Amino acid sequence: MAEERDHEGREKMRKAIDIREARRHRWQTDGERSLWQNLSIIGALGWLIIVPTLIGVAAGRWLDQKFDTGVFFSGACIFLGVCFGGYLAWKRMNET
Numbered sequence: 001m002a003e004e005r006d007h008e009g010r011e012k013m014r015k016a017i018d019i020r021e022a023r024r025h026r027w028q029t030d031g032e033r034s035l036w037q038n039l040s041i042i043g044a045l046g047w048l049i050i051v052p053t054l055i056g057v058a059a060g061r062w063l064d065q066k067f068d069t070g071v072f073f074s075g076a077c078i079f080l081g082v083c084f085g086g087y088l089a090w091k092r093m094n095e096t
Contacts, residue, residue, distance in 0.1 A: 048092060049085035056081025 033041075060077030064070060 045089045045092060048088045049082070052085040052088065053078060053081040056084075 056077035056079075057074065060071075060074030063073035063077070067073070
């Protein structure tokens with residue numbers, strides 16, 4: 001059992017090392033991104049968070065009006081929108 005966990009740990013470490021080496025090689029051949037490319041990435045990440053949040057606001061307000069519940073659904077839908085947007089941004093940042 002311990003040997004199996006050790007093997008899995010080595011596999012994960014090897015994969016992480018391979019990813020880092022590929023990124024380093026790409027950086028050495030292509031160079032650094034320009035300022036405008038970095039700003040566009042930041043903008044895209046912002047939109048990935050804002051759009052699901054705004055959808056959550058709209059859906060929450062609609063549900064609150066439909067069921068006359070105050071801000072119950074608005075709060076929940078905003079929270080879900082922010083979480084989903086954060087997940088999308090996280091996935092986008094970790095693409096290789």
